[in-house]
Amino acid sequence: MKKNVTLIATAAMGLESIVASEVKDLGYEDVTVENGKVIFKADVSAIPRCNLWLRTADRIKVLVGEFEAKTFDELFEKTKAIDWQDYIPEDGEFPVIGKSVKSTLYSVPDCQAIVKKAVVEKLKLKYGIASWLEESGAFYRIEVALLKDIATLTIDASGTGLHKRGYRVGQGEAPLKETLSAALVKLTNWRPEYPLIDPFCGSGTIAIEAALIGQNIAPGFNREFSSEGWHIVPSNLWDKALEEAEDLANYDQPLDITGSDIDHRMVEIASKNAIEAGLGDLVSWKQMQAKDFNPKRENGYLIGNPPYGERLGEKNEVEKMYKDLGVALQNHPSWSVYILTSNEHFETLYGRKATKKRKLFNGFIKTDYYQYFGKKQLD
Structure with missing residues (x-):
């Protein structure tokens, strides 16, 4: 079972340093700040803790792979080479979303389809499945983001954006996030x-x-997260994170x-x-x-x-x-x-x-x- 992960806390432009400070306040020191995101390495207990505590981040993603891809064959083969079974179980549901900026592979629907096919092939091979994957279990939304021919593959650990605290029952015309x-x-x-x-x-x-x-x-204390059902994050880690927040x-x-x-x-x-x-x-x-x-x-x-x-x-x-x-x-x-x-x-x-x-x-x-x-x- 995966014990250590690389996480990305996405952030609105201008808030990266605030998010980085929050990540460090939670005790994670291996932090890199880039435009729109804060990247850091941690053990899997950081997934519930960061989802619960980060006040200014947009969402938490697990970084699964990053590589250059200028052709569809390259995207397929390098995606398939990733150990997806370390993250997604046999019955996991994994839709694929995508975006492409200044890249040779500009067709987002094609990139999504290729990544989906590559992940399916890898999981079928690893789990010994000959027909199709049921995808009836926990939710793992994969994103393929292409920027200047560099493909970044992540799995969303938050689900609904972190700004959705769960308390807004009414709002005006232009609510502040x-x-x-x-x-x-x-x-x-x-x-x-x-x-x-x-x-x-x-x-x-x-x-x-x-x-x-x-x-x-903790701002996420009264809401749910997509990663609560992940097998790589045992339920006792969520219990421990919630107990910490209460204390x-x-x-x-x-x-x-x-x-x-x-x-x-x-x-x-x-x-x-x-x-x-x-x-x-x-x-x-x-x-x-x-x-x-x-x-x-x-x-x-x-x-x-x-x-x-x-x-x-x-x-x-x-x-x-x-x-x-x-x-x-x-x-x-x-x-x-x-x-x-x-x-x-x-x-x-x-x-x-x-x-x-x-x-x-x-x-x-x-x-x-x-x-x-x-x-x-x-x-």
């Missing part, structure tokens, strides 16, 4: 003893992710987290999502305009993903909101402010140049994360 929301919090130096406010909370994702971070609750959670950590929105319907949705996440009593929700921001405590953190004003007719309204927010924060110099927006004139509208800014992608939208560090003072 849970993984990006967690990254926005982790890119600050917020600690759970400080207040945190999201004045543009929408469906509440930033505040909910902050609460999960504040109490050290490390600090449910007694008090939090001062508030989510507010101008739309009362979004406030209601956010509240329901928090209850679904098991955080109903930990996050406060209220209807409020950003210009009415007037916190009672010092040294807090404002983290927000306001409307960007990209739709026709919204621009003036959004720009006024940015100006109003800047005016409101002038009275609270101890507060640190973090705003994600695609509006290139945000600093001018807000009235201050950011201490620091970082380029991130919200889906396919290029954004900047504007960071204003507060002047700390005694509470």
Whole structure:
């Protein structure tokens, strides 16, 4: 049985270093960072642990093989040469998906069919099967990714993307992914003893992710993963990983987290999502305009993903909101402010140049994360 694996934690552009830091925090040191992914070697117990704990990764994949392939024959033979029986049992179900970028083999459907055939041939040979494979067992989704004639073969260990925490029962028109929301919090130096406010909370994702971070609750604790049925990951390893997550959670950590929105319907949705996440009593929700921001405590953190004003007719309204927010924060110099927006004139509208800014992608939208560090003072 396979005991050691090479894993790939995929990441949105700009978040690779955050994901790498999370991987290292779990104790895995052999880490390589590339565009859109973090690669590391570990024993198979890392599969449940990383699925449960990585807050900012998109998904976990097992790297099975990587080689040059410029012809279909080459793709077939090199795929068949891999010891697929080390990963997939006799009854395993293994659909194949694919993608091709700047490669000689540009027909993705053909590449998928060839990889599927090669894996079938190898498994039939190894398991002594003359007819067909039933594929009635656990799920192993194979991906063939071709980039500049290099084929990378992986098996998806997550199933549904890791941003699907399982608590979102409602959402607005442009919800922020849970993984990006967690990254926005982790890119600050917020600690759970400080207040945190999201004045543009929408469906509440930033505040909910902050609460999960504040109490050290594993983000994947209440969902399922495709690799839970894999024979290479014994069920006792999943039990151990879940037990570890329960032991490390600090449910007694008090939090001062508030989510507010101008739309009362979004406030209601956010509240329901928090209850679904098991955080109903930990996050406060209220209807409020950003210009009415007037916190009672010092040294807090404002983290927000306001409307960007990209739709026709919204621009003036959004720009006024940015100006109003800047005016409101002038009275609270101890507060640190973090705003994600695609509006290139945000600093001018807000009235201050950011201490620091970082380029991130919200889906396919290029954004900047504007960071204003507060002047700390005694509470």
